[in-house]
Amino acid sequence: MVLFSGTKSYFYSSPIVCKSTASNSNHSHAAHSLDSAYIKRAAQIADNSAGFTSPHPNFGCVIATPSGVVAGEGYLYAQGTKAAEVLAVEAAGSFSKGSTAYLNMEPGDCHGDQSAVSALVQAGITRVVVGIRHPLQHLHGNAIRSLRGQGLQVDVVGEDLKSKIMEEARKSCLLVNAPLIHRATSRVPFSVLKYAMTLDGKIATTSGHAAWISSKKSRNRVFELRGRSDAIIVGGNTVRKDNPRLTARHGGGHTPIRIVMTQTFNLPEEANLWDISDVSTIVVTQRGARRSFQKLLASKGVEVVEFDILNPREVMEYFHDRGYLSILWECGGTLAASAISSGVIHKVFAFVAPKIIGGKNAPSPVGELGMVEMSQALDLIDVCFEQVGPDMLISGFLQPVPDLVPVIPSEDETFAIDPSITPYESRIIFFYKTWDPYGAFSNFSPHPIQMPDGSGAYATWSSVEHYYQAHKFMGVDEPMAKDCVEKIKSAKSPEEAARMGRSMQKQRPDLVRSDWEGLKIDVMYRALKCKFSIYPHLQSMLLSTAGSVLVEASPHDLFWGGGREGEGLNYLGRLLMLIRSEFLGECSSPSEITCEAL
Numbered sequence: 001m002v003l004f005s006g007t008k009s010y011f012y013s014s015p016i017v018c019k020s021t022a023s024n025s026n027h028s029h030a031a032h033s034l035d036s037a038y039i040k041r042a043a044q045i046a047d048n049s050a051g052f053t054s055p056h057p058n059f060g061c062v063i064a065t066p067s068g069v070v071a072g073e074g075y076l077y078a079q080g081t082k083a084a085e086v087l088a089v090e091a092a093g094s095f096s097k098g099s100t101a102y103l104n105m106e107p108g109d110c111h112g113d114q115s116a117v118s119a120l121v122q123a124g125i126t127r128v129v130v131g132i133r134h135p136l137q138h139l140h141g142n143a144i145r146s147l148r149g150q151g152l153q154v155d156v157v158g159e160d161l162k163s164k165i166m167e168e169a170r171k172s173c174l175l176v177n178a179p180l181i182h183r184a185t186s187r188v189p190f191s192v193l194k195y196a197m198t199l200d201g202k203i204a205t206t207s208g209h210a211a212w213i214s215s216k217k218s219r220n221r222v223f224e225l226r227g228r229s230d231a232i233i234v235g236g237n238t239v240r241k242d243n244p245r246l247t248a249r250h251g252g253g254h255t256p257i258r259i260v261m262t263q264t265f266n267l268p269e270e271a272n273l274w275d276i277s278d279v280s281t282i283v284v285t286q287r288g289a290r291r292s293f294q295k296l297l298a299s300k301g302v303e304v305v306e307f308d309i310l311n312p313r314e315v316m317e318y319f320h321d322r323g324y325l326s327i328l329w330e331c332g333g334t335l336a337a338s339a340i341s342s343g344v345i346h347k348v349f350a351f352v353a354p355k356i357i358g359g360k361n362a363p364s365p366v367g368e369l370g371m372v373e374m375s376q377a378l379d380l381i382d383v384c385f386e387q388v389g390p391d392m393l394i395s396g397f398l399q400p401v402p403d404l405v406p407v408i409p410s411e412d413e414t415f416a417i418d419p420s421i422t423p424y425e426s427r428i429i430f431f432y433k434t435w436d437p438y439g440a441f442s443n444f445s446p447h448p449i450q451m452p453d454g455s456g457a458y459a460t461w462s463s464v465e466h467y468y469q470a471h472k473f474m475g476v477d478e479p480m481a482k483d484c485v486e487k488i489k490s491a492k493s494p495e496e497a498a499r500m501g502r503s504m505q506k507q508r509p510d511l512v513r514s515d516w517e518g519l520k521i522d523v524m525y526r527a528l529k530c531k532f533s534i535y536p537h538l539q540s541m542l543l544s545t546a547g548s549v550l551v552e553a554s555p556h557d558l559f560w561g562g563g564r565e566g567e568g569l570n571y572l573g574r575l576l577m578l579i580r581s582e583f584l585g586e587c588s589s590p591s592e593i594t595c596e597a598l
């Protein structure tokens, strides 16, 4: 069997031959090998967007004809872009008819539009092999039920296909979505501890100098790791000693947020991390610590979040609520020990450099864990060894990826919307990330809207977020402002549109239209009104929440979101409730919306 190796391209102009050479006698084994190979391939391509877009559920789809020819592949590039299944059937064209689709994970129909399922059905796929069921409770089993309901044969690995090779394939599916699975099963994001140490186990000299222990090649590899994370975290002492930048310099793409954890707030007035022109920094600290210095940092645009009890678990729970899926810890041994003791570290990446520096008091990667006997040692699982330039990279899991024990579904498996959040029973409905229940209320949901431009003609915008971000620069008589509008308009995903709009607003506030603050609510209202008018299923979802309060569960956006403890103004939730009232005929459409009107 010929399997193609990790290419970044996911479109194939002509079908790729990947034939089984099995004889009839070992047909079942050969069929399993083929299924296993294609599921692994789906998991492999699902990972293609890592480092380029914010961590999100990773979906890959491979379509193979009955004779084992790969006709098309696709992967989800970013949250809010075309589904992997849609891309794969587009690539396969007429070869989809009668073919098998291999999915590393059950599609997550979080937008109510069933685009992945519809694409497979309409393309004439007859069999679907699913690596793992969707781990989020409100999506678990829905697409499988829907596909089976429409007459397709669906084989779930571990349920319908059981063998050692199928188990290996299932594992690759668990690994590629480890961050999402952690989100579904625990209240903290998936955390990776990374460090570089000398052969004698030091992460810096006795004086605290650490630049550099690992080679350039290893440090480039760290940039990739950073690009795969939502955030990088260090302790206060690393900021004082290293003055790090913590940027992902691997050639464009996703840039993680930087987090500093400090109890004392004894931080330098000038530091690379306070330059937020490219990427934001959040300092998490003990409530009340050096308030005047907090204000100074805030005036530079650094966000400060206070905690009553500052420990790694509380901090990780906060970032979980903020929607972060994956965190890279690049701290020294003090904070690393605290994080390991708190049980929040899941994986370790240790770069070991063939250098010896000695030093009785030189710091080591993990500080005090209180162990007295070797029997207490934490054993890593699924350990990998890899040479990177002159260094050795040892990686492994401190905690296994939670296994989603395959369950044979009952007749009435999961409903489309999590029944525990039935609107008639709960008074407040929270929404935030597109993959969560009611995720279609998010501005990042992939629903293009058609809006009139200045001349009265209609233009299509890929999402509400595209429209909103571009309007910050609309009408400003500057070539660069016009350029911004065009770039945001053609951004590949809502996430990219948001990144461009926010960073341009930060870097060039002079390009933002002068009436923006007074106008932004109205811009958002019009975009949302269009979105919920043109998509009947979205309107139904909105109307189904009648009687409930809608809150955008952003803990940090105190204007559009509800805040951490309800202190946010929740203008996004308020606009949705206003639009819901209009659809219900409870009020008429206002000519212009202002903050005061809401």
Ligand SMILES: NC(=O)C1=CN([C@@H]2O[C@H](COP(=O)(O)OP(=O)(O)OC[C@H]3O[C@@H](n4cnc5c(N)ncnc54)[C@H](OP(=O)(O)O)[C@@H]3O)[C@@H](O)[C@H]2O)C=CC1
Pocket (backbone or CB within 6 Å): 194, 195, 196, 197, 202, 203, 204, 207, 208, 209, 210, 213, 234, 235, 236, 237, 238, 239, 241, 242, 261, 262, 263, 264, 265, 266, 267, 310, 311, 312, 330, 331, 332, 333, 334, 335, 336, 338, 363
């Ligand atoms: N080779 C490598 O891979 C790396 C090397 N280093 C090196 O390590 C040295 C710094 O090590 P280290 O002092 O351990 O640095 P850390 O990054 O672990 O910082 C420790 C600090 O974290 C803050 N903190 C906040 N909450 C907690 C908590 N619950 N538990 C523990 N710490 C908390 C405190 O900051 P505060 O005091 O502000 O309250 C504490 O002093 C430097 O010399 C640096 O160069 C650092 C990172 C990686």
Ligand SMILES: Nc1c(N[C@@H]2O[C@H](COP(=O)(O)O)[C@@H](O)[C@H]2O)[nH]c(=O)[nH]c1=O
Pocket (backbone or CB within 6 Å): 195, 196, 210, 211, 212, 213, 214, 215, 218, 219, 222, 234, 238, 242, 243, 244, 245, 246, 247, 330, 331, 351
């Ligand atoms: N010394 C050391 C590392 N140190 C880590 O990298 C940070 C500096 O990042 P930046 O400012 O973005 O280049 C530093 O604060 C610490 O967290 N990393 C490594 O891969 N290898 C090394 O030898």
